[in-house]
Amino acid sequence: MERFVQFIVAGGLALVAGLWGSQLTAPPSQAWLGSVAVVVGGVIALAVGINSQIEY
Amino acid sequence: MLPEAGSYWLVRFVFRRGLAVIYLLAFLVAATQFRPLAGEDGLLPITEYVESTTFWERPSLFYLFPTDRAIGLAAWTGVALSAVALLAGPYWLPAPYAVPASMLLWLLLWGLYQSFVNAGRVFYGYGWESMLLETGFLAVFLGAGPSQPPVVVIWLLKWLLFRNMFGAGLIKIRGDDCWRDLTCLDYHYETQPIPNPLSWFAHRLPNRLHRLETLGNHVVELAVPFLYFAPQPFAAAAGVATIGFQGWLMLTGNFAFLNALTIVQSVTLFSDGVLTSLLPIAAPATTATPAWLSAASILLAILVAALSIRPTANMLSEMQVMNSSFDPLKLVNTYGAFGSVTTDRFQLVVEGTTASNPTEDDWQPYEFKGQPVRTDERPPQWAPYHLRLDWQLWFAAMRPQPGPRQRWFSSFLAALLNNDAATLSLLASNPFPDEPPEQLRVLRYRYRFTTREARAETGDWWRRERVGTYVMPVSKADLREGGFGRRRRVF
Numbered sequence: 001m002e003r004f005v006q007f008i009v010a011g012g013l014a015l016v017a018g019l020w021g022s023q024l025t026a027p028p029s030q031a032w033l034g035s036v037a038v039v040v041g042g043v044i045a046l047a048v049g050i051n052s053q054i055e056y
Numbered sequence: 057m058l059p060e061a062g063s064y065w066l067v068r069f070v071f072r073r074g075l076a077v078i079y080l081l082a083f084l085v086a087a088t089q090f091r092p093l094a095g096e097d098g099l100l101p102i103t104e105y106v107e108s109t110t111f112w113e114r115p116s117l118f119y120l121f122p123t124d125r126a127i128g129l130a131a132w133t134g135v136a137l138s139a140v141a142l143l144a145g146p147y148w149l150p151a152p153y154a155v156p157a158s159m160l161l162w163l164l165l166w167g168l169y170q171s172f173v174n175a176g177r178v179f180y181g182y183g184w185e186s187m188l189l190e191t192g193f194l195a196v197f198l199g200a201g202p203s204q205p206p207v208v209v210i211w212l213l214k215w216l217l218f219r220n221m222f223g224a225g226l227i228k229i230r231g232d233d234c235w236r237d238l239t240c241l242d243y244h245y246e247t248q249p250i251p252n253p254l255s256w257f258a259h260r261l262p263n264r265l266h267r268l269e270t271l272g273n274h275v276v277e278l279a280v281p282f283l284y285f286a287p288q289p290f291a292a293a294a295g296v297a298t299i300g301f302q303g304w305l306m307l308t309g310n311f312a313f314l315n316a317l318t319i320v321q322s323v324t325l326f327s328d329g330v331l332t333s334l335l336p337i338a339a340p341a342t343t344a345t346p347a348w349l350s351a352a353s354i355l356l357a358i359l360v361a362a363l364s365i366r367p368t369a370n371m372l373s374e375m376q377v378m379n380s381s382f383d384p385l386k387l388v389n390t391y392g393a394f395g396s397v398t399t400d401r402f403q404l405v406v407e408g409t410t411a412s413n414p415t416e417d418d419w420q421p422y423e424f425k426g427q428p429v430r431t432d433e434r435p436p437q438w439a440p441y442h443l444r445l446d447w448q449l450w451f452a453a454m455r456p457q458p459g460p461r462q463r464w465f466s467s468f469l470a471a472l473l474n475n476d477a478a479t480l481s482l483l484a485s486n487p488f489p490d491e492p493p494e495q496l497r498v499l500r501y502r503y504r505f506t507t508r509e510a511r512a513e514t515g516d517w518w519r520r521e522r523v524g525t526y527v528m529p530v531s532k533a534d535l536r537e538g539g540f541g542r543r544r545r546v547f
Contacts, residue, residue, distance in 0.1 A: 013282070015283070
């Protein structure tokens with residue numbers, strides 16, 4: 001699997017896990033903050049994965 | 057535990073009505089096109105299919121009954137059953153009968169369409185055929201009547217949509233430099249299989265906007281699909297993005313029922329709660345999913361999980377192959393579209409003449425329903441209807457001469473030389489209504505959309521230049537001397 005696919009798949013899975021985590025926990029608990037951090041990390045990984053293939 | 061269990065009655069209702077419309081169209085296409093393309097006397101005769109495979113490799117009713125009568129009967133039965141599905145037939149029955157009747161109805165639709173896809177060969181070699189079959193098979197297990205659909209099946213449909221979109225996104229990034237440098241859409245609207253009335257305008261949008269569109273394509277196909285599995289309202293937002301993306305593709309091109317089918321799949325990204333807040337509809341009082349249907353849906357999920365291993369490995373592989381099936385029934389497949397985009401549009405123009413020694417002025421062109429021939433004709437809207445001959449003409453024109461996948465082309469010319477009514481029904485016009493032509497030739501052109509200035513001045517949508525001769529002039533006598541009849545090699 002290419003590196004950009006690894007980034008995209010890992011980022012996508014983190015995004016989904018984080019969104020579920022944030023819905024199943026109450027803000028602003030630590031678990032909720034952790035879920036939000038996972039969401040942000042996922043979005044960044046997705047962006048890095050896609051962006052790494054683009055030749056502007 | 058899956059969330060929002062028991063809240064997909066409306067989702068099922070809307071999804072099934074949409075799927076019924078697509079089945080209806082697909083069977084209408086089969087009723088009107090399958091016999092001239094792949095029937096007893098088709099361009100690729102049905103007997104070739106029977107002789108080239110086994111029933112278990114490519115199961116079809118037409119393996120057992122390779123006749124035009126059986127083909128017509130199956131197609132029109134499919135049309136009738138699709139209409140029953142569209143009118144929600146099983147819902148009229150008393151509750152205990154609704155689910156089994158619904159399963160039988162959707163299973164029949166799936167089985168009938170399977171027969172066309174497996175016997176249709178190159179004319180049914182498109183990704184959306186197996187996608188319709190996979191979607192249709194899952195629809196069998198959605199239940200009916202007042203009972204809730206099994207949530208597991210809704211999630212299997214999300215998984216199918218994910219493979220559809222994510223597979224398309226990956227094959228693009230891997231397949232063609234123009235997807236990486238964001239220039240693909242500078243060409244795509246002009247070179248796509250069958251442009252539609254808005255393709256010219258989309259092609260003439262500023263290239264800077266095309267770059268943005270291409271980037272948006274990557275986001276919608278590579279990032280958004282993960283949200284299909286997210287909680288609401290994120291899944292619904294992903295649904296809106298996917299439907300909007302497919303809507304734009306429908307507005308700017310003719311891709312048969314691919315985009316409509318993807319939109320129908322996207323309905324499963326919503327919940328009844330979201331749908332009722334968006335649309336003026338409401339779900340009735342519902343009952344729990346029958347236990348036996350829940351059990352069947354679990355078994356289905358196990359089967360799909362097992363059959364997903366190879367498609368998933370393929371999707372994640374550097375050697376990704378799009379639009380492939382890994383089992384004869386096409387239960388779980390790989391998908392993708394436009395892994396490469398051509399920068400030039402080549403067109404075949406078939407011309408005939410009644411003269412024995414024709415001059416250049418004696419040749420008259422046949423016109424196709426979707427492929428451009430005349431330069432002053434606005435590209436037509438056909439999708440979600442599928443013009444199967446026109447799609448194959450697009451593939452054929454990519455080569456300077458017919459290749460192995462164009463075996464049908466010699467039969468096509470022979471049929472035109474005989475003014476074969478069934479074959480002519482696939483075309484927009486016949487310049488020889490009274491007597492068939494003496495000779496045919498096929499020219500190859502490069503077609504380009506006109507500039508804004510040229511269109512304003514001439515009214516033309518296309519300009520073209522001849523780049524070669526695809527088939528030299530041939531007559532019926534030439535075909536007879538070749539000794540191959542309708543299957544003669546004339547190139």
